[in-house]
Amino acid sequence: xxxxxxxxxxxxxxxxxxxxxxxxxxxxxxxxxxxxxxxxxxxxxxxxxxxxxxxxxxxxxxxxxxxxxxxxxxxxxxxxxxxxxxxxxxxxxxxxxxxxxxxxxxxxxxxxxxxxxxxxxxxxxxxxxxxxxxxxxxxxxxxxxxxxxxxxxxxxxxxxxxxxx
Numbered sequence: 404x405x406x407x408x409x410x411x412x413x414x415x416x417x418x419x420x421x422x423x424x425x426x427x428x429x430x431x432x433x434x435x436x437x438x439x440x441x442x443x444x445x446x447x448x449x450x451x452x453x454x455x456x457x458x459x460x461x462x463x464x465x466x467x468x469x470x471x472x473x474x475x476x477x478x479x480x481x482x483x484x485x486x487x488x489x490x491x492x493x494x495x496x497x498x499x500x501x502x503x504x505x506x507x508x509x510x511x512x513x514x515x516x517x518x519x520x521x522x523x524x525x526x527x528x529x530x531x532x533x534x535x536x537x538x539x540x541x542x543x544x545x546x547x548x549x550x551x552x553x554x555x556x557x558x559x560x561x562x563x564x565x566x567x568x
Contacts, residue, residue, distance in 0.1 A: 407436040407465060409458045413450045416457060427457050436461050473497035478555045482522050483535075492525060492535050500554040 408429040410416050417433060419426040425445040427438045438460045440448075448456065475498035476482045482499055483492045499522055506519035506526055520532040527535070536544070549558065 405435050406432055407461050408432050409461050410454055413454060416453070427453070436464055475500075483525055489538075492522075492527065492531065493538065494535065502551050502554075503548075 408415075408431055410429055415430050417428050417430050419428075420442070423442050425440050425442055427440070428434070429436065438457050440456070445453070474496040476496040478500075480495075482495055484495050485491075486493045502521045504519045504521040504526060505516050506528065507516040518529055520527045520529070547557070547560070
């Protein structure tokens with residue numbers, strides 16, 4: 404889980420100066436919540452202003468995470484779009500309703516076919532599916548298995564804790 408930390412004092416911050424920008428991160432979570440400022444802007448700020456700007460940025464990140472809602476494409480509308488630049492299918496939203504399927508024409512061992520992922524009318528190979536979600540590197544993903552008829556009316560999950568199985 405990613406932890407975004409506010410800075411209490413300037414020593415809490417690591418400052419990475421580049422040619423025309425300065426990157427600020429918390430010493431205890433160096434790769435999380437990096438604030439980038441133009442070098443000229445950074446040079447004009449006092450230490451107190453730098454702290455205030457960094458902490459406001461962290462507040463904004465936390466607020467965005469708390470209020471973000473995934474975009475789901477309406478049933479009947481295409482969930483995938485073809486990217487000419489990437490030469491692959493890309494999600495049109497943040498939710499993919501899909502079915503674990505089988506491509507009998509997909510080759511595979513003994514000519515039996517291969518696993519495929521069906522999204523709308525598209526049958527993606529495992530590699531095509533993985534290539535598509537690779538663009539979300541660094542994001543979390545939740546996988547729920549359910550009957551195909553429930554994909555648009557998702558049931559509320561039952562939370563099970565260890566020892567109560």
